[in-house]
Amino acid sequence: MAPALNVELAAEPRSAARSRRATTEWLASVCGYASSCDIGQDIVLAVNEAVSNGIEHAYADEDGVVTVCGRIEHTAPERRPDGAGPCGAFEVCIEVSDNGRWRPPAADPGHRGRGLMMAEAAVDHLALDKGESGTVVTLRRRLGCPVSAS
Template identity: 50%
Template sequence: MSSILHVELAAEPAAAGRSRRVTGRWLTSLCGAEQPCATAQDLVLAVNEAVSNSAEHAYRGDPSGVVVLHGTADGPRVELEVSDHGRWRDPPADNGFRGRGLDMIEAVAEDVRVERGPRGTTVTFCGTLGQCSGTCEP
């Protein structure tokens, strides 16, 4: 499979499921395994959270919104980027039981960056895949 992943998703709830499937297949193919390893599963979780955030918050009901998922692999190092062209919404002072997406991404991925601007938001994060035989340990 290619060392590049690029998918454009409609900013709707189903985008998260599609992003999990395509990211999981791509990462598993990079590992050379039949099943996703622990590192790949963590990165799939991070993609799910970033795509879910964009789909839910960036466009505020605009049905034409798009979430872009882009991934590159350079050897065992994988970088994933989720971007939208919507508007950033500062989290409320009390999130209640919600608002943990970025914290989850930071817990399972490396080098997490969030860039907000007038043209949208981009969340970038990395992971290191190793020789997979059930686990992606470097």
């Protein structure tokens, strides 16, 4: 099975780019392709939005970290639309976590405040766990490709 994704990022703006690169490279190793398909691009977008929220909101003026952990899970295979056999028997599960404090969104965020909505639209399932010891965003998306055995 493909290796897990584990990245610890400083909670600073430039870390968002690092999370995108790491997620893209990991997905390429999982799927065995050099470039991301539409599903891969959706996953990278969702991770970017979750990481950006952690960077911007979790720590106020304190130093902190945002962690990205990903794994592949087996799911029940579905039939291809053309009936040619099973596809998508794997799901990506990525958790983006911080140890900061949750802050409710502003009543009127203006042109901002849509990151989690965008992330949710890009994956099959998004769960948000806001606790005393930080926030965990869990992203799940079924893969439509075979997973590399490496």
